[in-house]
Structure formats: C-alpha cells, structure tokens
Amino acid sequence: MSARFLVIGGDAAGATAAAHVNRAVPDAEVVIVEQQAYTSYSACGIPFYVGGDLDHATDLVARSPQQHRAAGIVVHTQTRADRIDVDRRVVHVTDLVTGRPREEPFDLLCYAAGAHPRLPDDVPGLRDFGMPVQTLDEGERLRAELERRPVERVAVLGGGYIGIEVAEALVRHGIHATIIDRHDALMQTLDPDMAGPLHERLRDFGCDLRLGEQVLAVESTDGRCQAVRTSGGRIAADVVVVAIGSRPRTWLAEDAGLKLGPSGAVATDERLRTSADGVWAAGDCAESTHLLTGAKVNIQLGTHANKHGKVVGIDVAARLNGDGDGDATFPGVVGTAVTKLCDLEVGRTGLSEREAHAAGFDFAAARFVGTAKSGYLPDPGEVHVKLLAERGTGRVLGAQMVGTGNVAKRIDVAATWCHLGVTVQDAQMLDLSYAPPFGGTWDLLQVGARKLVRQLGLSPQL
Amino acid sequence: MSARFLVIGGDAAGATAAAHVNRAVPDAEVVIVEQQAYTSYSACGIPFYVGGDLDHATDLVARSPQQHRAAGIVVHTQTRADRIDVDRRVVHVTDLVTGRPREEPFDLLCYAAGAHPRLPDDVPGLRDFGMPVQTLDEGERLRAELERRPVERVAVLGGGYIGIEVAEALVRHGIHATIIDRHDALMQTLDPDMAGPLHERLRDFGCDLRLGEQVLAVESTDGRCQAVRTSGGRIAADVVVVAIGSRPRTWLAEDAGLKLGPSGAVATDERLRTSADGVWAAGDCAESTHLLTGAKVNIQLGTHANKHGKVVGIDVAARLNGDGDGDATFPGVVGTAVTKLCDLEVGRTGLSEREAHAAGFDFAAARFVGTAKSGYLPDPGEVHVKLLAERGTGRVLGAQMVGTGNVAKRIDVAATWCHLGVTVQDAQMLDLSYAPPFGGTWDLLQVGARKLVRQLGLSPQL
Numbered sequence: 001m002s003a004r005f006l007v008i009g010g011d012a013a014g015a016t017a018a019a020h021v022n023r024a025v026p027d028a029e030v031v032i033v034e035q036q037a038y039t040s041y042s043a044c045g046i047p048f049y050v051g052g053d054l055d056h057a058t059d060l061v062a063r064s065p066q067q068h069r070a071a072g073i074v075v076h077t078q079t080r081a082d083r084i085d086v087d088r089r090v091v092h093v094t095d096l097v098t099g100r101p102r103e104e105p106f107d108l109l110c111y112a113a114g115a116h117p118r119l120p121d122d123v124p125g126l127r128d129f130g131m132p133v134q135t136l137d138e139g140e141r142l143r144a145e146l147e148r149r150p151v152e153r154v155a156v157l158g159g160g161y162i163g164i165e166v167a168e169a170l171v172r173h174g175i176h177a178t179i180i181d182r183h184d185a186l187m188q189t190l191d192p193d194m195a196g197p198l199h200e201r202l203r204d205f206g207c208d209l210r211l212g213e214q215v216l217a218v219e220s221t222d223g224r225c226q227a228v229r230t231s232g233g234r235i236a237a238d239v240v241v242v243a244i245g246s247r248p249r250t251w252l253a254e255d256a257g258l259k260l261g262p263s264g265a266v267a268t269d270e271r272l273r274t275s276a277d278g279v280w281a282a283g284d285c286a287e288s289t290h291l292l293t294g295a296k297v298n299i300q301l302g303t304h305a306n307k308h309g310k311v312v313g314i315d316v317a318a319r320l321n322g323d324g325d326g327d328a329t330f331p332g333v334v335g336t337a338v339t340k341l342c343d344l345e346v347g348r349t350g351l352s353e354r355e356a357h358a359a360g361f362d363f364a365a366a367r368f369v370g371t372a373k374s375g376y377l378p379d380p381g382e383v384h385v386k387l388l389a390e391r392g393t394g395r396v397l398g399a400q401m402v403g404t405g406n407v408a409k410r411i412d413v414a415a416t417w418c419h420l421g422v423t424v425q426d427a428q429m430l431d432l433s434y435a436p437p438f439g440g441t442w443d444l445l446q447v448g449a450r451k452l453v454r455q456l457g458l459s460p461q462l
Numbered sequence: 463m464s465a466r467f468l469v470i471g472g473d474a475a476g477a478t479a480a481a482h483v484n485r486a487v488p489d490a491e492v493v494i495v496e497q498q499a500y501t502s503y504s505a506c507g508i509p510f511y512v513g514g515d516l517d518h519a520t521d522l523v524a525r526s527p528q529q530h531r532a533a534g535i536v537v538h539t540q541t542r543a544d545r546i547d548v549d550r551r552v553v554h555v556t557d558l559v560t561g562r563p564r565e566e567p568f569d570l571l572c573y574a575a576g577a578h579p580r581l582p583d584d585v586p587g588l589r590d591f592g593m594p595v596q597t598l599d600e601g602e603r604l605r606a607e608l609e610r611r612p613v614e615r616v617a618v619l620g621g622g623y624i625g626i627e628v629a630e631a632l633v634r635h636g637i638h639a640t641i642i643d644r645h646d647a648l649m650q651t652l653d654p655d656m657a658g659p660l661h662e663r664l665r666d667f668g669c670d671l672r673l674g675e676q677v678l679a680v681e682s683t684d685g686r687c688q689a690v691r692t693s694g695g696r697i698a699a700d701v702v703v704v705a706i707g708s709r710p711r712t713w714l715a716e717d718a719g720l721k722l723g724p725s726g727a728v729a730t731d732e733r734l735r736t737s738a739d740g741v742w743a744a745g746d747c748a749e750s751t752h753l754l755t756g757a758k759v760n761i762q763l764g765t766h767a768n769k770h771g772k773v774v775g776i777d778v779a780a781r782l783n784g785d786g787d788g789d790a791t792f793p794g795v796v797g798t799a800v801t802k803l804c805d806l807e808v809g810r811t812g813l814s815e816r817e818a819h820a821a822g823f824d825f826a827a828a829r830f831v832g833t834a835k836s837g838y839l840p841d842p843g844e845v846h847v848k849l850l851a852e853r854g855t856g857r858v859l860g861a862q863m864v865g866t867g868n869v870a871k872r873i874d875v876a877a878t879w880c881h882l883g884v885t886v887q888d889a890q891m892l893d894l895s896y897a898p899p900f901g902g903t904w905d906l907l908q909v910g911a912r913k914l915v916r917q918l919g920l921s922p923q924l
Contacts, residue, residue, distance in 0.1 A: 012903070042836060042838065042898065042903075044836075044896070044897060044898050045836060045838055045839075045898050048838075048839060048898060053839065053840060054838060054839075059838045060838055161897075291893075301896065302896060302903045303893070303894070303895075303896045303903050303904075304893075305903075306903045306904065307891060307924070310924040311922075311924075314922055314923075314924075326922070327921045327922045328921075328922030328924065329922075330891070331888075331891050332893075333893045334893045335893070336893045336894060336895045337895065337897075338895040338896070338897045338900060339897050340897060340899040340900070347895060349893070349895070374504060374506075374507060376504065376507055376510075376516060376521045376522055377507075377510060377515065377516075378515060406868050406870060406871040408868060408895050408897065408899075408900040409868040409871040409872045409874075409875065409895070409900065410871045410874070411895050412871070412872070412875045412892075412894045412895050412905065413871065413874045413875050413878055415892065415893055415894055415895065416875055416878045416879070416884075416892055416894075417878070418893075419892050419893055420882060420884070422878075422882070426793075429769060429792070429793050430874075430877065430878055430881050431753075431765070431766075431794075431795045431796045431797070431798045431811070431877055431880075431881055432765070432798060432874045432877055432878075433765075433798045433799065433800040433809060433811070433870050433871070433873050433874050433877065434506070434763065434764060434765045434800070435506060435623075435799075435800045435801050435802060435870065436504065436506050436507050436510060437802040437870075438800060438802070438807075438870040438871065441474065441504075441764045441765050441767075441768045442765075442768065443874065459789045459790075460773075460776055460788070460789045460790030460791075461776075462769070462772040462773075462776070462790060
C-alpha cells in the first residue's frame with residue numbers, strides 16, 4: 001500500500017509541500033484538506049483585489065484545486081480539519097458543504113493551517129461589523145460589501161502593511177478611508193522615526209490618520225455600521241476593515257499535543273519537523289529562527305511559507321523514499337519586508353532599533369536622508385535611510401528605507417548582508433552599481449555603512 | 463618644512479585622495495593639477511547635460527576648484543602635466559592659459575590622469591568632426607554645437623552605455639539619432655542574447671540602429687559634417703558623437719617609468735601603490751583586481767575611482783603621519799554596471815558568458831524572462847534575466863538583467879553574491895523581500911538560483 005501524505009492547509013506552504021512530494025514520490029498518495037474554496041493564492045494581492053485593480057478573486061490564484069488535482073493530488077476544499085489524532089494517524093475533518101464529518105488517515109502529516117486575523121471580542125460591535133482581509137474569502141466578502149451598496153467611508157483598523165495597502169487601494173478608488181492605530185506611528189515594524197514620510201504621503205493622498213487612538217466600539221443603526229468610536233472621537237464609517245495583525249492558527253496542533261515554541265507558533269527544527277514524529281509544520285503557523293538574534297520567531301510571509309513548504313516536501317519525500325533526512329534545511333529569517341504606498345517604497349530588514357535594544361545588542365544607528373537619483377537630476381527624490389551595525393564587530397544588524405526609487409530591492413542588498421553577517425567595513429567596499437538615475441557614486445547603503453564605520457570607530461574609515 | 467602631496471587629475475579619484483589627505487594631515491601641502499576648468503564632476507551625468515535635462519555644466523560639479531581651495535587645497539586648473547620626474551620629485555606642467563611651463567615639486571604623488579576617448583585616426587574625417595563626450599569640457603562643446611545651429615541628425619558611434627545614453631537624450635529632445643556599432647549587438651558588456659530588448663526599445667523610441675557596420679569615413683562639405691559612411695551605407699549627420707570606449711591615460715606614467723599592468727593601465731597593489739616609491743595611481747588610469755577571475759582589469763567607473771581615491775588618501779596620510787601602511791585596501795571589482803534606457807533598466811555584474819568562457823570557468827547559465835511585478839497586477843512588466851554559476855561549487859559568477867522594475871538595485875544583490883562568493887544553493891534560501899509591486903514570492907534572482915541548482919545537479923533542489 002502506498003504511503004499517504006496529508007496536508008492541512010492548501011495555500012503557499014501546504015500546497016508547495018504537497019506538490020513537491022507528489023512529484024518526488026510518484027507512488028505516494030498526497031492529500032490536501034483546505035477550509036476555503038481556494039488553494040495556492042497570493043494573500044499579499046488581496047488589497048489590490050479589494051481596491052479593484054483586479055477583476056476576479058481567482059486572478060490571485062496561482063494554482064487552483066483543479067490544477068492540483070490534474071497533477072495527481074487529492075484536494076478537499078471547503079473541508080475543515082477539526083482534530084488531529086497523532087497516535088491513530090487520522091485527522092477528523094468536516095465537509096463544510098454537507099456538514100458531514102469524516103476521518104482522513106495519514107502516514108505523514110504537514111500542518112500548514114496558516115494564521116487567523118486578530119478580532120478582539122472586547123470591543124462592542126467589532127465582531128459583528130469588523131471585516132478582516134486575511135484570506136481570499138474574506139477579501140471577496142469585503143469587495144462584495146463595497147460593491148453591494150454605496151460605501152463612502154471606510155475605517156481601517158490597524159496601520160501595518162495590510163491596513164496601509166487596503167487604505168491606499170480604497171482612496172484610489174474614490175472611497176474615503178481613515179486608518180486608526182493605537183500607536184503614535186504607523187508600521188510598528190519600522191522605528192517610529194522612519195514613519196514620518198509615510199504619514200505625510202498618506203495624508204497628502206487623502207487618507208485620514210487617527211494615531212494613538214484606541215478603538216472603543218463599532219456603532220450601528222438597524223444592523224448597519226455607522227461609525228467607529230475611539231478614545232479620540234467618533235469616525236463615521238460604512239465599513240470597518242480589521243487589519244490589526246494575525247496569530248498563528250495553532251489550536252489544532254496544540255490540541256494534538258504538538259509543542260508550541262516561544263513565539264506562540266508551532267515549534268519546528270530546521271527541517272520544519274514538529275515534536276511529533278512524522279508531523280511537519282510550515283508557513284504562517286510555524287516558527288523560524290531569526291538569524292541575527294537566534295530567537296524563534298513567527299513571521300507570516302509568503303516568502304517563508306514557500307520555502308518552508310519546499311523544505312518539508314524534500315524531507316517528507318526523503319523519508320518516504322527511505323533516504324534518511326531531506327537535504328534541505330531552512331536557515332532562518334532576517335525579517336525582510338517591503339511594501340509600496342503610492343510612489344513611496346517602504347522596506348526593512350534585520351532588526352529595528354527597538355528590536356536590537358530588546359535583543360541586547362550594543363550597536364549604532366546611522367539615520368539620514370539621501371536622494372533616489374543623483375542630486376543634480378530633475379526630481380531626484382528622497383530616501384530616508386536607517387542602518388544599524390553592532391559595536392565592536394561592525395556586523396550589519398538591520399536596515400530601514402522609506403522613499404522613492406528602488407527601495408525594495410535596495411533592502412535586499414541589506415538583507416543579504418544581514419543574512420551573511422557582512423560588516424559595514426566590508427559593505428562600504430562592495431562593487432555596487434551606480435548610474436545617475438539610481439543614486440550617487442556611493443550607494444545609499446554604503447553611505448550608511450561609511451557613517452557607521454566612523455560612528456563605531458572602526459577601520460578603515462573611508 | 464611640510465610634506466607636499468601632489469595629485470595629477472582633480473576628478474573623482476584625485477580630488478578624493480587630495481581631500482582626504484588635506485583633512486587627515488593638517489600640515490601637509492596638498493596640490494591638485496587639473497587640465498580642465500572643472501574638478502570633481504559627474505562624468506556619468508554628461509549625457510543628461512548634453513540632452514538638456516540640466517541647464518549648466520556646473521550642475522554636474524560636486525566640488526568646484528573654489529570649494530577645494532576654501533578647504534585648503536591648492537588647485538591649479540587648466541594646467542597640464544607634461545612629464546613626471548620621479549627621481550627629482552617634480553612634475554613638469556604647463557599653464558594652458560598663459561602657455562607657460564613650470565615645475566611642481568612633490569614628496570608624494572597620486573597619478574589620477576583618467577582616461578581618454580578612443581578616436582581612431584585611420585577613419586578620414588573622424589578626427590576633425592568626431593565629438594567625444596568623455597569629459598565635461600567635451601560635453602560642453604557638444605551641447606554648444608547642438609545649440610549653435612539647427613542640428614537635425616546626429617550619428618552616435620558606439621553602442622555602449624554612453625552612446626546609448628546620449629542617443630536617448632538626443633531623441634528625447636527632438637533630434638534624430640542613429641547609433642552605429644560594428645558589433646551585431648549593443649552593449650558588449652552584456653551577452654548578445656541579452657541585447658534584444660534594448661534594440662527593440664531604442665527602435666520603438668525612434669532611434670535608428672546600424673549594427674554590424676564599420677565606420678569608413680566622416681564626410682563633410684565646406685567644413686560642415688554631412689554624413690557618416692559605413693560598410694552598410696551612408697548616414698546623414700550634422701554632428702558625429704564618438705563613444706567607442708576609452709583608454710587609460712597612461713603615457714605620462716609610462717614615460718616616468720611606472721610599470722603598466724596586463725590590462726594596459728598603471729599597475730597597482732591593493733593600496734593603489736605603483737612600482738615607484740611614493741607614487742600612487744587611482745581611478746580610470748589604474749588597475750583593479752577582478753575578484754572572480756583574479757585578473758588585473760581596468761574598469762573605468764566613478765564608483766571605483768571614488769574608492770581608489772579614498773584608499774590612496776588613507777595610505778598617503780598614514781605615510782605622512784608616520785603610521786606605516788594605511789589601513790584601507792581596495793579589495794577589487796566584480797564588474798558591476800547599470801544604466802537606464804527609457805523605462806528599461808539594464809544591469810550586469812560578475813562575468814558574462816563570454817567572459818566566463820574566456821576565463822576558463824566550467825559553469826551553467828540560466829536565462830529566462832520574468833515579470834517585474836506579480837503577474838496578476840496590471841502591466842506586470844518584463845525582466846530578462848541571466849544568472850551564471852560555477853559547476854561543482856555553485857558559486858555565483860555573474861548576473862545580467864534587462865527590464866522594467868528595480869533592475870539596477872537587484873543587480874546589487876547579485877553583485878554582493880559575486881563579491882562574497884555566495885553559492886546558488888545558499889542564495890535561493892536568502893530572506894529577500896516580496897510584495898506584489900516588486901515581483902513574485904521567489905525573487906527573480908532566486909528563481910535563477912533555483913534553476914541553476916537544478917541545471918548543475920546541486921543540492922538542495924528546492
């Protein structure tokens with residue numbers, strides 16, 4: 001009898017693992033159980049769909065259930081996993097269409113249940129009217145709501161990546177948006193002193209910001225949302241979008257006795273194996289190692305989910321083929337993330353000052369404003385830069401950039417530095433590109449590296 | 463008596479060295495001898511000035527002679543160095559305004575004489591009518607020529623970076639431009655199969671291309687340029703721009719007995735010291751080590767010139783201060799270069815296939831076309847990618863990219879890989895950024911890395 005590899009969750013991590021095993025172990029039976037109607041879609045694209053840049057939710061689907069099936073994978077969509085019985089090697093599931101429960105047996109299991117949006121139940125009305133945008137189903141519901149009736153004002157709770165992206169998309173399509181955040185600055189993944197240009201750009205673009213305000217209630221009349229009441233006042237709103245973060249969806253795993261890690265996500269080793277033999281975890285529900293702090297972290301991003309899925313697929317295939325350990329390991333993450341806001345690109349990698357302090361690093365930070373193009377060109381643009389390096393060693397600890405012009409991929413240069421332990425002394429000498437449309441002869445990151453070499457009293461000081 | 467540090471050439475390399483020594487050794491006498499009227503300008507910006515994006519040539523000057531003087535440096539502009547007498551420690555110079563020769567003594571010398579444009583004298587008429595755009599003086603002459611009389615048609619000889627940039631600038635300002643190149647593809651720093659999108663974009667933009675044609679003569683009537691005659695025909699031209707490369711300006715150094723290296727530029731060690739004690743060479747006239755081949759190369763770029771100048775300044779200052787060797791060394795280059803053509807960005811780093819073959823590497827190349835944004839977004843753009851890695855080790859040997867969307871700084875990621883010896887196995891696992899406006903979950907360079915891992919039979923194959 002062929003081995004059965006069961007995957008809970010058919011998005012980036014789970015579907016990737018399934019597809020790999022399906023290719024690498026032809027006689028394995030590969031089965032995906034997925035709660036939604038979709039598999040393998042771009043969650044990061046949801047704001048673009050909500051805002052109307054895309055016509056159909058399915059535009060975001062990279063690989064549909066039908067496509068997975070055509071490749072030989074069994075895919076049960078709209079099927080919820082209710083309980084994992086590790087000893088009996090079955091997952092109890094419910095067909096959400098018929099309501100009928102059944103068991104799905106497995107030899108090996110990948111738990112890739114993703115994350116669920118935070119939706120606090122101590123804010124009156126929020127559970128009733130707050131609309132998350134975590135999954136494509138949720139994105140569809142929000143867009144349907146926007147199209148169903150004239151929506152003039154939307155309150156977006158949470159000023160992180162998703163909140164900002166949704167707000168921009170709404171404003172761009174003629175809907176008035178207000179971002180409400182309890183912090184005094186948007187984007188807590190940046191240091192507060194980097195958020196200023198974001199605030200300015202959003203306000204210039206026509207988006208209202210209510211910062212440092214606590215959401216107290218969502219008010220309604222006759223079952224229709226009317227406003228959000230905050231510690232700072234009342235904000236009229238026909239629709240309330242909730243984008244205040246998400247939590248790894250761990251309760252099934254926990255219930256099954258899988259160990260959770262310090263981040264609250266499922267604990268895994270470098271092959272994404274959990275504490276239970278023959279059970280892996282991958283994607284938003286799993287932990288990774290932060291390469292700069294060594295700490296276990298839960299960073300929910302499609303990039304990590306894809307790589308996790310590959311590593312799991314390789315390890316599962318090796319196990320099924322009797323090859324011992326899979327030859328892929330997931331080295332860890334450095335916290336790279338980027339987004340775009342109008343013409344402004346926002347990127348970060350490594351540790352923020354806040355994080356570096358918390359991790360106990362002795363470091364210096366260089367903070368400056370440069371131009372995106374050579375200063376003598378028309379409209380040279382502006383890039384806010386912050387670079388961090390460790391005292392003594394000069395190792396690059398993090399970078400943040402906000403501005404026009406190539407910020408996202410500049411951040412990848414710094415990400416590579418953080419990942420590989422490059423020092424500011426070496427970084428300043430790298431053969432990085434230069435042409436007037438892309439900056440000055442010293443790349444902005446190298447300008448930062450030079451500043452840090454001086455600040456830290458390292459050598460050579462160019 | 464204070465020591466005298468003399469610098470021949472007051473642009474990126476020379477002026478940087480002078481400024482460093484001037485700051486680091488307050489009692490040194492620092493003197494620059496510069497043939498032109500300008501110091502410290504952006505040669506890369508000349509096409510933008512010629513094309514009219516900038517009003518004044520001085521917009522390109524980062525630090526004028528007056529500014530250098532205000533900092534305490536003696537600057538002799540319009541002063542030509544004629545002969546270096548290393549034994550007597552003097553440079554024979556001529557004041558180009560008065561025509562008067564004199565001697566400039568030195569204790570330590572930096573030779574930063576730059577490069578001179580190739581202007582073959584076996585093409586009739588070329589010496590008379592061909593206008594190079596190597597220096598700001600030459601840029602000024604060309605722009606004056608374009609403004610002096612109605613110029614309708616310009617022939618640009620040479621389809622490298624400068625030729626393409628000048629041609630685009632001309633077309634953008636309503637002048638008909640034809641690029642003539644003896645090769646079948648533009649940009650010999652790219653492999654020929656990467657040049658296709660460039661050809662297409664230039665032609666779409668209205669620029670004529672005459673590829674694979676030898677220039678035979680420049681024809682004139684009554685002292686006015688009329689046409690360029692090539693092996694392929696006759697191209698009407700009011701002005702002929704010459705951008706067929708440049709050579710390190712070495713004859714003064716050679717005449718003084720300084721050793722030249724295999725590249726034809728002045729031979730230097732890692733502190734840019736020449737074969738003569740107390741004499742350094744820096745910038746376009748000096749050699750660097752190619753970090754992938756170990757060969758000595760002469761790559762004329764402002765980025766290297768600036769770093770060279772710093773390393774020289776630090777070494778000279780250490781010598782003057784009695785500190786032994788300067789603590790900065792120039793590690794070498796990997797051949798990074800970028801440019802912009804309309805909305806197309808063009809970048810390369812490391813070795814092209816041609817170069818990798820010539821250097822005797824056993825390697826594989828991945829060549830593919832990806833999108834600049836996530837494929838589901840409107841106008842996702844197109845990026846042509848080529849990545850090279852060494853067989854056996856998997857070490858990244860080079861990258862070329864042509865397309866819309868962040869190519870220039872993506873190339874810097876690959877440049878860092880080439881510089882640090884990163885393998886495709888490791889590269890595919892780096893925590894690089896992702897958001898839909900900037901590409902897919904696997905960065906284009908990581909897509910290439912994954913392809914190469916498979917092509918080379920390395921592990922893990924994600």
